[in-house]
Each structure stands twice: as structure tokens, then as C-alpha cells.
Amino acid sequence: MWILNFLTSSLGKKLIMSLTGLFLIIFLLVHLIGNLQLLFGDNGEAFNVYAKFMTTNPLIKTTSYGLYFFILLHIVQGIVIWLTNKSAKQSRYAVAPKNTSWASSNMATLGIIITVFLAIHLWQFWFKMKIGAIPPVNIGGEEYTNLYAVVHEAYQNIFFVIFYVVSMVVIGLHLSHGFQSAFQSLGLNHKKYTPLIKGMGIAYSILIPLGFAIIPVWMYMMH
Amino acid sequence: MINLDPKVPEGNLGDKWTNYRGTMNLVAPNNKRRIDIIVVGTGLAGASAAATLGELGYNVKAFTFHDSPRRAHSIAAQGGINAAKNYQNDGDSIYRLFYDTIKGGDYRSREANVHRLAEVSVNIIDQAVAQGVPFAREYGGLLANRSFGGVQVSRTFYAKGQTGQQLLLGAYSALSRQISLGNVTMYNRHEMIDLVKVDGKARGIIARNSLNGELTKHSAHCVVLATGGYGNVFYLSTNAMGCNVTAAWRAVHKGALMANPCYTQIHPTCIPQFGSYQSKLTLMSESLRNDGRVWVPNKVEDAEAIRKGTKTALDIPEEDRDYYLERRYPAFGNLVPRDVASRAAKVACDEGKGVVGTGLAVFLDFESAIHRYGKSEAHSKGIHNPGKEAIRKLGEEVVAAKYGNLFDMYLKITGENPYKMPMKIYPAVHYTMGGLWVDYNLETNVPGLFALGECNFSDHGSNRLGASALMQGLADGYFVIPYTIGQFLSKEIRTPKIQDDTAEFDTAVKESQARIDRIMNIKGNQSVESFHRRLGAIVWEYCGMSRSEAGLKKGRQMIRDLRKEFYADVFVPGTSAEFNPELEKALRVADFLELGEVLMLDALDRNESCGGHFREEYASPEGEAARNDKDYTYVAAWEWDENEPKVHKENLVFENVELKTRSYK
Amino acid sequence: MKLTLKVWRQKSKDHKGSFENHQVEADDHMSFLEMMDVLNERLISNKAEPVAFSHDCREGICGTCNMVINGKPHGPSKGTTVCQLHMREFKDGDVIVIEPWRAAAFPVIKDLVVDRSSFDRIIQAGGYISVNTGQAQDANAIPIEKDTAAQAMDAATCIGCGACVAACPNASAMLFTSAKVNHLALLPQGQVESSRRVRAMVKQMDEEGFGACSNTGACEVECPKEISITNIAAMNRMYMGAVIGAQDQV
Missing domain, CATH: 1.20.58.100 (Fumarate reductase/succinate dehydrogenase flavoprotein-like, C-terminal domain)
Known part of the structure; x- marks a missing residue:
């Protein structure tokens, strides 16, 4: 089958990494915009309303299944590429060459750390919500899951705050290569526009993780 | 005395090849499939021959001692390839290319071969372009040309300073295609160390597999050698380290003759030798002489001071410089043919005017070119009364655009900036016009043994003009041997597969x-x-x-x-x-x-x-x-003998050109 | 200058290799390979085995030489092959670590010599224009824009040395393959079969056991001919277009 041959070729695998990566990049932005509501200082009302919307709206729900799938695909494919690449290289040089950015040659390591982060992150908030382990809260006469309370409680723990901030640095590094790399894999490289894409990539990889990192720090300091 | 019959066809010079091609014996397609050909060497001549013979339907076995056919030393040719296309409308023609080559070779080559070379030169460019060779082009999208030493027309096609590389990669791609189609079997890292004759005919080779030292037998109906020149007999030369005479010399041991071995080309513009550990010499393309001026100090004291390092070229005032090529050869100046330029450099150094420690180097100076180009560039950019510095800067830019890669290479090797200091150059062995004796069919005196490219002696006489080596290699491989090999093979169609267990x-x-x-x-x-x-x-x-x-x-x-x-x-x-x-x-x-x-x-x-x-x-x-x-209008073809090698002679007959004293004055 | 060399020695593909230390006296004018020659001459005079290394033209064009010097393929100078690297780039007392290209698709033959025949097979898969000798039309029949021809030339300058693979943390051959794909696709003569070519060459590249490109850009940094990774992007594009657009099922 041509499509299987294509997707399992080295270029096809990259294409998958690139497309799923770009999807996750967009997801990060949406996720951040939603989460910034944690900082409204309204005891989490806006955030809880938003959380309910995100978990009940059929369109969002459908998209979220796509998201789970893409995250998994990105991880699995990443590991497959990492393993084949390791076996293609076989052995390393005695003197480490300095011809790449650190992030670009350590994408797999960064990716694994992010996966671990993701597991903890999901377990802490998403999973608890899914199994209904979070107490409800009444906002304007309607009942909402008080996700805000869980988040608020978590960010009173300095270790969690540090863990989140460090994880964001890791995501930033992953993005710093991944953003522009996704475009290169799609064949979008142009003398005039590639510098622009690279610039955007750097900006994105700083601003988005910074935005996420501010939340726990802010909530920790405000308590 | 062996009778060396050149087998030149009858008829007018201009018609010989056409008529011959039209009447020569052919091998039918069904018979080609049953005929094996061994091609040794995969440079321009070998790769193009193997590819073309494969296309024709023969079973080809190709051999190289390199790890890949693409490594052959043809790859190092810088300047370009000649062809009588007359795209520049400057009066070029097949006859003129023929005449320039005969004259440049000092009337020691075979007329009919050289004329055929000029004829097929135009097909080579067509073929190369069709293969994807990215020759330099003009803004209109058509091919660009430049001029080279010893001629007065612009007929040289080029791909930056890497023409040999691009042409070889073209031939290599054609060869690769035949390998993938199964028409050519490629033997990398196999070095021919003997020729095998059966009943007087060349029927195979012994090759050493360099990976494990195994001696392997390979049989075929005929053997084609395209194994390059023997310049490395001088140890220091512009040849690659691996270039050698072994395949050709083994053939000589089996009865082939080595023709005109003393005709070796010393290229005038090479980077001089610096130390006793030196392993090779690097050529600076002849195209540099289009803009560089060659000189030595007039006074021996100045030369001595430069050698000791107390003075540099810049300390020698204009009136104390001897631009000896311009002085001795006003008509061609710095663009005299290679042999003339090299000898003149030697004369200057023999007089004690050499400019490096060994005393063996002259200057190649771009100062006036930088100045000239700078001025005209300033003019075209509308800069009025430009300062000295501005002119220099603009001029250096023009020179960099033309010769940047060569200047960089010079800087890498010598550590000296050629934009500021004149280059130091000295002649070095570059090409060998001599080689295995072949007739018009490119067949040696051993039946079934052919020699192509630099490996044979036929086309360049006693001196080769610039940009003609690529032309000859590809002419032999693409357009001559595929035809002429039929003259031998058409008589072999009844010969069964040659067995190698004999x-x-x-x-x-x-x-x-x-x-x-x-x-x-x-x-x-x-x-x-x-x-x-x-x-x-x-x-x-x-x-x-x-x-x-x-x-x-x-x-x-x-x-x-x-x-x-x-x-x-x-x-x-x-x-x-x-x-x-x-x-x-x-x-x-x-x-x-x-x-x-x-x-x-x-x-x-x-x-x-x-x-x-x-x-x-x-x-x-x-x-x-x-x-x-x-007394010496002959080809001297040598038979090896441990004690006393013997010479055989083929008289050169000139029916179309008059033998004149070459003058570039 | 006095140098300490740590040279990789390996008897064959099936033996384990290790570093061997040597002291060498060099001077500024020497090329790196001439310094290796000096070492080998001394080893031979001591009746020891010289270090096997690949080399031929020694003017930076044949692509034979291959050494990783202090972690960098072809050594520290930009846009330079080992054979054009000169000892003036080093200083007295330096320790120089010399290793072969390391990649599964380039097995070691001996010491620093590796087998790069995988590159030949990639070219054989489709790195050509299917034209027989004699079929060509006049060379000026199809004009090609000067800039396009120049771009094709830039891609075509690849010397097939394998430094891109050696530099790549994934041992990917994307720069090599894409340079050839792009060189031919840019020219009208090569455009005709570019869809078939790119699919065939990528397939062969994968079969040879090279890694996948992760866009680290190391290849571009170490390429002695400074071939750009824009070629890789162009090949990605071409490959997708070719696979998705092709009529056949392969």
C-alpha cells in the first residue's frame, strides 16, 4: 500500500512528526489562553466555567480525541525515530562535536521528560476530573467541577511549582527546535521567509512556556 | 620491427570519420547480448565508455581501484572543456579546433584522430547538457564560454572551476543507470594487475580485490583500458595520489607498446613545493592567466631578499619587475601555451630570480587586474573620482566573483592572501600526452585491447592545450569506442563466452x-x-x-x-x-x-x-x-625489455596542415 | 610543533577498535594528510602497521578523504576537506583525536577507512537522467535561467564524501540524497523523471540503514562544499508531492 510505504518511510515519519507537532503547537496556545483565566482573581469562577465548556462541548470533545491521538502518535513515532536513528549511528565520537544546537540533537530526551511531565500533569488534573474525584462548586446557581480548587491547592506546594517551571523550560527547548523543524520537514524553506519562521519559533518557544510558568508562580505567590 | 598500422580510413580529412562510421562492421543486438567487454578505469573515458557500451546492449564489466567510480581523477579538472560549437560567433569551427590542437601539439599527433576529436566535440556538450551537467550560462539562459591558453577563440565550456567534476558526475550517473539496469557489473576496489591474452588476443584481466587481497579472474571478448596517465612517475605532480601506470604497464608487459612516453605536460601555474614531506602539487587553473601577470624581480639581489624574507613582492617597484612572458611573447603574452610558459618560468628561476626559499617560484600578480576591474566597476556604478581604496575593493570583488574558489584554495594551502600579495607559482607535472599506442580504432597492437583517454597517446601530440583533456576522454568514451569496438567484435560473434578456468x-x-x-x-x-x-x-x-x-x-x-x-x-x-x-x-x-x-x-x-x-x-x-x-615526425612506441627496451615507429603523415615553427611572439 | 595524536585503530569491520596514541612533529606548511604521512613513514620504519586512511586527489574534490578530527568531520576549518586542512590551524602541544566516519551504513574497513558504497547504490536507484548517448538535442535548445543553473550547480558540487552522514547525530543521508535530487530536478532535462527519481532514491536511502533527518543542521555546518539544507526541504516537498500525486501504487 502506497500510503503505508509513505508513512513508514523516513520522510513520511518526519511528516507525521511535523504535522502532529504543529497541531500540538497550536494546542499549546489555546491551552494557555484558557489557563490564563486562573489569574483572574475571581476565585476560579471563569476558569471553572471554561473547564466545563471544554469538557462538555461536543465539538471540543471530538477535537480532544484527536488531540489524545496526536499526542500519542507524536510520542510513539518520536520513540520509533529515536530508536532507528540510534541504530543508524551505532557509536558516538570520542570528542563531542559542536555543530548543532543542544536542543536539536536532544529532542528525544526532551520529549521523554515532557512525556513524564504530561503523565503527572494529566493524572493530577485531567484524570481526577474524569473519574469525578473533584468536588463540585456552585457558580451562579449551576453546579461546576471545582477544578480551580485542585489547581490552587497544587500550586501551594513549592515543589510542584518548581516542577512545573522546570518542565516549561524543557517544553521551551523542545519548541525552540521543533517549531522551525516542523516547517523544514514540510519542505517550507525559503531564503526570504525561513529566517522569519525561525524568529517566530524562538519567540513562541519563549513566550508560551513563560505564559504557562507564570501561572503556578503567580498562584504560589498570591496565596 | 612491429608494423604499426594506424588504420586511418581513406578519403578527405573531413569525411574520414563520417564515411568510416557509415561503412564499418556492426554487431547485431542479439549478438551484443552475448559479448562481454571489460572496461578498466571509470574516469571520464572509462565511465562514458562503460555506460555507452552498456546502453548498446553489451555485457560490460567495469573496474576501478577506487571505492567508487566517482573518485576518478578526471574529477579534479578545473578549467573547462573545448568544443567547436561556435556559439560565440567568433570564427570557431571544427577545422579551427583541429588546427589549434595539431599546432598546440607541435605537429606530433595523428591528423585523422585529431580531426575526429574536433568533430565529436560538439556532441559531447549536447550529451553533457542532456545528462544535467550544470554548465555556466548567460542571463539569456544559453551556455557561456571562456577562452583558454594557446587559442584565439572562446570555445571553452565550464562549470565554475569544477568542470571535470561535473562532467565526471554526468558520466558516473550514466554508468550508475546502466549498473542499475544490469548492463554493467561494477567492480569497485578492484585493481587490474595483469592482462590475460588467449591466442594473441586480449581476453581478460586479473584484478586484486583490495579489501581482502584476493586475485580474481575476469574474462571477456575484449578489454578496454581507460586508466589515465602516468604523471605520478614524477612523484610530485598534480595527479591524485592513486594515479598509476600499472594497468597500462601490465599491458606493455603483454606486448602492447608505450608511445611517446617522454611527452609530459608541465603545467605552469601550480602552487610551489614547500617542504620535503610534500606529497603532491596543486594546480591553479590556467584560466588565472587570463587576468594574472607573471613576473620575477629584475635584479637577483631583490630575488634573494624576497627569498630571505627581508623584502616582499610589494617592495619591488614596477621598473624592477620583469614581466617576462609579456616581454618575450608580445602576441600571446601571459596566455602562451603551457609548455612555453613553463619553460620561461624555469629560465627565470635558473637565472636566480626565483621567489621562494627553494628558488623555484615566480609571481602571478592580479594587482593590475584588480585595478582595471575596480575602475570599470566604479564607472559602471556611477562612482565619480573613486579613491584608491574604493577601486581596490570593487576590483577585488570582481576578481573574487571570477576566481574566488581558486583564491580560497590558494589561501588554504599557503596561508597567504592572494588578493594582497601576488601568488607564487611554479610549473608542475600535470598530464601525460604519451600513452599506449593505438590505431584509429583506439585499438593497441594487441588485438582486442583498446586504450582510451589519457591512457592512450593519440590526440595531443607533444603538448596538450588547456580544456582538451576532458574533451578527449569523453570523445573516446561516448563517441568513438562504441563504434570502433565493433570492428573487432564483429569478428567475434561466433566466439563463445570466454572461460576463465583455462x-x-x-x-x-x-x-x-x-x-x-x-x-x-x-x-x-x-x-x-x-x-x-x-x-x-x-x-x-x-x-x-x-x-x-x-x-x-x-x-x-x-x-x-x-x-x-x-x-x-x-x-x-x-x-x-x-x-x-x-x-x-x-x-x-x-x-x-x-x-x-x-x-x-x-x-x-x-x-x-x-x-x-x-x-x-x-x-x-x-x-x-x-x-x-x-627525422622525428614519428611516434616512438616502446616495447619493454628488462635490459634494453626497443623502439618501434609509426611515421606521422601530414596531408592537410603544413608543419610550421610554432610562434607565439 | 609537537602534537599528540589519538588515532582510531580497528583491524576490520568485525574487530573492536580502540585509540592509539602517537607523538608527531609537524610544521605549518604541512597538510593534515602529510602529517599523517609523516606518522606512517615513522611507523613503517619501525616495522609497525601504518594507519590506513582514505585519500586520493588531495585537492578537495574527489571526496575520498574522511576523518573526524576532534569530533568534527574534516576538522576545524569551514568548507574544507581534510586533505586541504593545514597544520597552521593547530598549535604546539595540541591533542588531536582522529576517528573514522561513524554510521551503520558506513562500516569500517580498516582504521579510518570506511565503506561508502551505500552512496553509490542511492545514485544507482535514480540519481541520473535517463538519456542514452547520442540522443541529445543541441545543447542550447533549452535555455535555463542563469540563477536556476547556478542553484543546480551549487547542489551538484557535492563530492560524496559522507561528511553529512558523519556529522549527523542520526547518520542521515538526507543532505547527500537531496543534493542530487535537487540538482537534477532544477534542470528542465531532469525535471521529467523527478517524481520517479525522488521516490526511488529515498527508498534506497532508507534501505541502506541511514537514519531519519531531525533537522539539526549539523550536515550543513560540516559539509566541505557548504551545501545547504534548503535542498533537504526541497526534497521533502518533492517527495510528498511525488508520492501523493503519483498514479502508481508504489
Whole structure:
């Protein structure tokens, strides 16, 4: 089958990494915009309303299944590429060459750390919500899951705050290569526009993780 | 005396090839499938021949000692390839290319071969473009040309300074295609170490697999050698380290003749030697002479000061410089042919005016070009009254655009910036016009053994013009041998597959193994490299840019002594049954040690000066080469004999051009 | 200058390799390979095995030489092959670590010599224009824009040395393959079969056991001919277009 041959070729695998990566990049932005509501200082009302919307709206729900799938695909494919690449290289040089950015040659390591982060992150908030382990809260006469309370409680723990901030640095590094790399894999490289894409990539990889990192720090300091 | 019949077809010069092609014997497609051809060497000539023969339907087996066919030394040709396209409308024609080549070769090549070369030159460019060779182009999208030394038209096609590379990659791609189609079987890392004859015909080779040292037998209906030149007999040359004469020399041992071995081209613009450890010399393209001016200091004191480092070129005022090429050859100036330019450099250095420590270098100066280009660039950019610095900067930019990669290479090798300081250059061995004797069909005197490209002797006489080597290699491979090989093979269609389990092949393997064992078992004290270095020094000293009877006789004896010493005291580490580069080198040097002697003998036999062969005894009062057309209008073809090599002669007949004294004054 | 060399020695593909230390005296004018020659001459005079290394033209064009010097393929100078690297780039007392290209698709033959025949097979898969000798039309029949021809030339300058693979943390051959794909696709003569070519060459590249490109850009940094990774992007584009657009099922 041509499509299987294509997707399992080295270029096809990259294409998958690139497309799923770009999807996750967009997801990060949406996720951040939603989460910034944690900082409204309204005891989490806006955030809880938003959380309910995100978990009940059929369109969002459908998209979220796509998201789970893409995250998994990105991880699995990443590991497959990492393993084949390791076996293609076989052995390393005695003197480490300095011809790449650190992030670009350590994408797999960064990716694994992010996966671990993701597991903890999901377990802490998403999973608890899914199994209904979070107490409800009444906002304007309607009942909402008080996700805000869980988040608020978590960010009173300095270790969690540090863990989140460090994880964001890791995501930033992953993005710093991944953003522009996704475009290169799609064949979008142009003398005039590639510098622009690279610039955007750097900006994105700083601003988005910074935005996420501010939340726990802010909530920790405000308590 | 062997009768050397050139088999030149009858008819007018311009019609010979066309008529011959139209009437020669063909091999039918169904028979081609049953015929095997061995092609040794995968440079321009070999790769193009193997590819084309494969396309025609023959079973081709191609051999290279390199790890890939793409490594052949054709790849290093910089300047370009000639073709009589007359795209520039400057009066070029097939006849003019023919005439320039005959004249440039100092009337020592075969008319009919050279004319055929000029004829097919135009097809080569077509073929190369169709293969995707990215030649330089004009803004209108059509092909660009430049001029080269020794001619007055622009007929040289080029791809930056990497024309040889691009043409070789073109031939390599055609070869790769035939390999993938199964028409050519490629044997990488296989070095031919013997030719096998069956009933007097070339029927196969013995090749050593360099990965494991195994001697392998390969049979075919005929054998084509395209194994390049023997410039490395001089040790220091612009050739690649691996270039060698072994395949051709093994053929000589089996009865082929080595023609005009003393015709060696010394290229005038190479980076001079710096130390005793030096392994090779690097060419700076001849195209540099389009803009560079060659000079030495007028006063020996100045030259001495430069050699000691107390002065530099910039300290020598204009009036104390001798632009000797412009002075001696006003008509062609810095663009005289290679042999003339090289000899003039030697004369200047012999007078004590050399400009590096060894005393062996002259300046190639771009100052006036930088100035000239800078001014015209300022003018075209509308800068009025530009300052000196501004002119320099603009001029350097123009020069960088034209020769940037060559200047960078010079800087890398010497550590000196050629934009600020004149380059230092000196002649170096570059190309060998001599080679295996072949007739019009490119067949040697051994039936079924063909020689193409630099490996044969046929087209360049005693001096090759710039940008003609690529032309000849590809002409032979793409457009000549595919036809002429039919003259031999059409008589072989009833010959069944040649078997390699016969006595002839077994004997050849045994002899090769004995030769290897002999060298391995010497276990002496000197390295192969040291012998090669000493051989090169002898050949360069006595058979280099100028030669004399006494010197040649002395040189010959020295080589014979060195050969004896080699077989008594060489040390080759390791074993013969493994990957062993030292052994490969030893086998090649052993052959060079024989060829060197023949070089001396050939130069001694030729009591005249012509092209690259300059005998001190035969010079005009102004020191120019003096030919002797009455007695030496012949090809000297040498038969090897350990004690006394013998010469055979083919008289050159000139029916179309008048033999004149070459003058570039 | 006095140098300490740590040279990789390996008897064959099936043996384990290790570093061997040597002291060498060099001077500024020497090329790196001439310095290796000096070492080998000394080893031979001591009846020891010289270090096997690949080399031929020694003017930076044949692509034979290959050494990783202090972690960098072809050594520290930009846009330079080992054979053009000169000792003036080093200083007295330097320790120089010399290793072969390391990649599964380039097995070691001996010491620093590796087998790069995988590159030949990639070219054989489709790195050509299918034209027989004699079929060509006049060379000026199809004009090609000067800049396009120049771009094709830039891609075509690849010398097939394998430094891109050696430099790549994934041992990917994307720069090599894409340079050839792009060189031919840019020219009208090569455009005709570019869809078939790119699919065939990528397939062969994968079969040879090279890694996948992760866009680290190391290849571009170490390429002695400074071939750009824009070629890789162009090949990605071409490959997608070719696979998705092709009529056949392969």
C-alpha cells in the first residue's frame, strides 16, 4: 500500500512528526489562553466555567480525541525515530562535536521528560476530573467541577511549582527546535521567509512556556 | 620491427570519420547480448565508455581501484572543456579546433584522430547538457564560454572551476543507470594487475580485490583500458595520489607498446613545493592567466631578499619587475601555451630570480587586474573620482566573483592572501600526452585491447592545450569506442563466452601472485614512499622541463640502480591477503620504476625539442624549442625489455596542415 | 610543533577498535594528510602497521578523504576537506583525536577507512537522467535561467564524501540524497523523471540503514562544499508531492 510505504518511510515519519507537532503547537496556545483565566482573581469562577465548556462541548470533545491521538502518535513515532536513528549511528565520537544546537540533537530526551511531565500533569488534573474525584462548586446557581480548587491547592506546594517551571523550560527547548523543524520537514524553506519562521519559533518557544510558568508562580505567590 | 598500422580510413580529412562510421562492421543486438567487454578505469573515458557500451546492449564489466567510480581523477579538472560549437560567433569551427590542437601539439599527433576529436566535440556538450551537467550560462539562459591558453577563440565550456567534476558526475550517473539496469557489473576496489591474452588476443584481466587481497579472474571478448596517465612517475605532480601506470604497464608487459612516453605536460601555474614531506602539487587553473601577470624581480639581489624574507613582492617597484612572458611573447603574452610558459618560468628561476626559499617560484600578480576591474566597476556604478581604496575593493570583488574558489584554495594551502600579495607559482607535472599506442580504432597492437583517454597517446601530440583533456576522454568514451569496438567484435560473434578456468588465466594468476610474493618477501628497510620519492626526483631532474643527452643517460642508470635497490630493500608491512594500501603502492611503484627508464630512453631517442619535450641541445638561438621534422615526425612506441627496451615507429603523415615553427611572439 | 595524536585503530569491520596514541612533529606548511604521512613513514620504519586512511586527489574534490578530527568531520576549518586542512590551524602541544566516519551504513574497513558504497547504490536507484548517448538535442535548445543553473550547480558540487552522514547525530543521508535530487530536478532535462527519481532514491536511502533527518543542521555546518539544507526541504516537498500525486501504487 502506497500510503503505508509513505508513512513508514523516513520522510513520511518526519511528516507525521511535523504535522502532529504543529497541531500540538497550536494546542499549546489555546491551552494557555484558557489557563490564563486562573489569574483572574475571581476565585476560579471563569476558569471553572471554561473547564466545563471544554469538557462538555461536543465539538471540543471530538477535537480532544484527536488531540489524545496526536499526542500519542507524536510520542510513539518520536520513540520509533529515536530508536532507528540510534541504530543508524551505532557509536558516538570520542570528542563531542559542536555543530548543532543542544536542543536539536536532544529532542528525544526532551520529549521523554515532557512525556513524564504530561503523565503527572494529566493524572493530577485531567484524570481526577474524569473519574469525578473533584468536588463540585456552585457558580451562579449551576453546579461546576471545582477544578480551580485542585489547581490552587497544587500550586501551594513549592515543589510542584518548581516542577512545573522546570518542565516549561524543557517544553521551551523542545519548541525552540521543533517549531522551525516542523516547517523544514514540510519542505517550507525559503531564503526570504525561513529566517522569519525561525524568529517566530524562538519567540513562541519563549513566550508560551513563560505564559504557562507564570501561572503556578503567580498562584504560589498570591496565596 | 612491429608494423604499426594506424588504420586511418581513406578519403578527405573531413569525411574520414563520417564515411568510416557509415561503412564499418556492426554487431547485431542479439549478438551484443552475448559479448562481454571489460572496461578498466571509470574516469571520464572509462565511465562514458562503460555506460555507452552498456546502453548498446553489451555485457560490460567495469573496474576501478577506487571505492567508487566517482573518485576518478578526471574529477579534479578545473578549467573547462573545448568544443567547436561556435556559439560565440567568433570564427570557431571544427577545422579551427583541429588546427589549434595539431599546432598546440607541435605537429606530433595523428591528423585523422585529431580531426575526429574536433568533430565529436560538439556532441559531447549536447550529451553533457542532456545528462544535467550544470554548465555556466548567460542571463539569456544559453551556455557561456571562456577562452583558454594557446587559442584565439572562446570555445571553452565550464562549470565554475569544477568542470571535470561535473562532467565526471554526468558520466558516473550514466554508468550508475546502466549498473542499475544490469548492463554493467561494477567492480569497485578492484585493481587490474595483469592482462590475460588467449591466442594473441586480449581476453581478460586479473584484478586484486583490495579489501581482502584476493586475485580474481575476469574474462571477456575484449578489454578496454581507460586508466589515465602516468604523471605520478614524477612523484610530485598534480595527479591524485592513486594515479598509476600499472594497468597500462601490465599491458606493455603483454606486448602492447608505450608511445611517446617522454611527452609530459608541465603545467605552469601550480602552487610551489614547500617542504620535503610534500606529497603532491596543486594546480591553479590556467584560466588565472587570463587576468594574472607573471613576473620575477629584475635584479637577483631583490630575488634573494624576497627569498630571505627581508623584502616582499610589494617592495619591488614596477621598473624592477620583469614581466617576462609579456616581454618575450608580445602576441600571446601571459596566455602562451603551457609548455612555453613553463619553460620561461624555469629560465627565470635558473637565472636566480626565483621567489621562494627553494628558488623555484615566480609571481602571478592580479594587482593590475584588480585595478582595471575596480575602475570599470566604479564607472559602471556611477562612482565619480573613486579613491584608491574604493577601486581596490570593487576590483577585488570582481576578481573574487571570477576566481574566488581558486583564491580560497590558494589561501588554504599557503596561508597567504592572494588578493594582497601576488601568488607564487611554479610549473608542475600535470598530464601525460604519451600513452599506449593505438590505431584509429583506439585499438593497441594487441588485438582486442583498446586504450582510451589519457591512457592512450593519440590526440595531443607533444603538448596538450588547456580544456582538451576532458574533451578527449569523453570523445573516446561516448563517441568513438562504441563504434570502433565493433570492428573487432564483429569478428567475434561466433566466439563463445570466454572461460576463465583455462591455463592462460591460471598462469596469469600464478605470475601475479609471484610478483606480489616477491615484493612482500623482500622485507627490507626502506618504505615504498621513499623509493617513489627518489624515483620522482630523478625523473624530474633529468627528464623534466629540460633534458640533455648526458643527463638522460645518467638518469637512466640511476633508475636502473634504484630499481635494483627497490627489489633488495623495500619494506611492505602486513600481508598480501588483506586490505593493504602499502602493497598496492608497492606494485604501482614497481611499474613506475620500469616506466621511468623508458621515459629517459624515449627522451634520449628524440633528438629534437617539441612541445613538452625540450632538449637543451636542440634550441633556437632565442632559447625556443627547435623541432626536427625531417627525422622525428614519428611516434616512438616502446616495447619493454628488462635490459634494453626497443623502439618501434609509426611515421606521422601530414596531408592537410603544413608543419610550421610554432610562434607565439 | 609537537602534537599528540589519538588515532582510531580497528583491524576490520568485525574487530573492536580502540585509540592509539602517537607523538608527531609537524610544521605549518604541512597538510593534515602529510602529517599523517609523516606518522606512517615513522611507523613503517619501525616495522609497525601504518594507519590506513582514505585519500586520493588531495585537492578537495574527489571526496575520498574522511576523518573526524576532534569530533568534527574534516576538522576545524569551514568548507574544507581534510586533505586541504593545514597544520597552521593547530598549535604546539595540541591533542588531536582522529576517528573514522561513524554510521551503520558506513562500516569500517580498516582504521579510518570506511565503506561508502551505500552512496553509490542511492545514485544507482535514480540519481541520473535517463538519456542514452547520442540522443541529445543541441545543447542550447533549452535555455535555463542563469540563477536556476547556478542553484543546480551549487547542489551538484557535492563530492560524496559522507561528511553529512558523519556529522549527523542520526547518520542521515538526507543532505547527500537531496543534493542530487535537487540538482537534477532544477534542470528542465531532469525535471521529467523527478517524481520517479525522488521516490526511488529515498527508498534506497532508507534501505541502506541511514537514519531519519531531525533537522539539526549539523550536515550543513560540516559539509566541505557548504551545501545547504534548503535542498533537504526541497526534497521533502518533492517527495510528498511525488508520492501523493503519483498514479502508481508504489
